Amino acid sequence: MNGEERTRWPHILFGFDGTAENDAALRWAVEDARLRGIGLVMCHSWHWPYPAGHTDPDIEAIMKRAGENLLDSGVRRAYELGVPGAVRRRLRRGPVVEALLRASGGAALVVLGQSGEPAAGSVALELPARSARPVIMVRDAPAPRRVVVGADGSPGCATALGFAAEEAALRGWDLHVVHGCWEPGAVAESELALFRDRELLERTRAAELDGVVAPLRARYPDLRIEASPLLERPFDALWDAAQDAGLVVLGDRGTGFDPLGATATAVLRRAPGTVAIVPGRRSRETRTLASDRRVPARQG
Incomplete structure (x- = not known):
């Protein structure tokens, strides 16, 4: 599977980061899920801020909990927007692109928010270049x-x-x-x-x-x-x-x-x-x- 996670449940994968710009993308993802009659999977990735090999279970637990709380807020917002059916969650550790690529194996498409002109190496350029699924970069315009x-x-x-x-x-x-x-x-x-x-x-x-x-x-x-x-x-x-x-x-x-x-x-x-x-x-x-x-x- 080349590291991809396969979710057989038909769905749109949404990359959630909790920013104001992300809300326009969430609205798009919810609408697409409704129109296509499929589900929504919300993915958030958190970064370990310390050098590789450094371990601290307490800090890791805090960061995971912060990510879970952020996902909870995103799921609540999706329900407010009228998402059909249940929203599934994916909390991942590591770079955003790698997390989304792993999570996208069974997705119909991937939806992300985008503001401003993306720089070299940004998610907005790297993910579409590597994804085997359609990627929609939503701008609030x-x-x-x-x-x-x-x-x-x-x-x-x-x-x-x-x-x-x-x-x-x-x-x-x-x-x-x-x-x-x-x-x-x-x-x-x-x-x-x-x-x-x-x-x-x-x-x-x-x-x-x-x-x-x-x-x-x-x-x-x-x-x-x-x-x-x-x-x-x-x-x-x-x-x-x-x-x-x-x-x-x-x-x-x-x-x-x-x-x-x-x-x-x-x-x-x-x-x-x-x-x-x-x-x-x-x-x-x-x-x-x-x-x-x-x-x-x-x-x-």
Whole structure:
């Protein structure tokens, strides 16, 4: 299981830290649990402040009790927000990312709070880069009733599109599929000629995007879907669309040295609202490489 805990009970895993910013994320997690008809598992991680090997049972007992009390307050808040069914708890010792990865084995998705621009090594960047589950980073910002998803024809694209369509349909929001298709450096040599004819490039990418979106239209006939092939760089296209989105969804498109990909990392850092990273083509080896090169994670 690679250290992951398997909880067969269908659930959303929520990382709870007790901060004011965390409350917006808890509201999102509770709503998602209600809409999906699944449970909620609340996880809190506490840190041992002393050097490795140092033991002090009394201090450890105090810190565990503080963590339990914090979880108790979080569970009470979840019930106030109308969470369906029971809320299960996970109290873990150690780094936040490691705790959430271990706890996420049976989760449908992971929800965390995020405020400000995440720094290198933060939970907001490290967890999506290593998680085998979708991770939603919730920002407490106005949420237009629209989901924006980036489409680029990569292997992980279909998974991200499916997740975005499901989330939009559950919430009764519109779906905007954006393809920033000005990427001459990322296409096969046989397609480079397209970039000498902008009209042909737009027609070609529009037809491809229609083919990608067609299964979503068939699966969700009541969902309003807009598909936009744009002659812009992927980040620029997504950045413009993100200004009018309650949720931006991206797949991973990276390598072992950049497991999220440049566009996903940039959007996750700078987007004004909530962002979901959906693992698609990321392999076990890629996640291992990301783990090998990680730096200690920080909240925020």
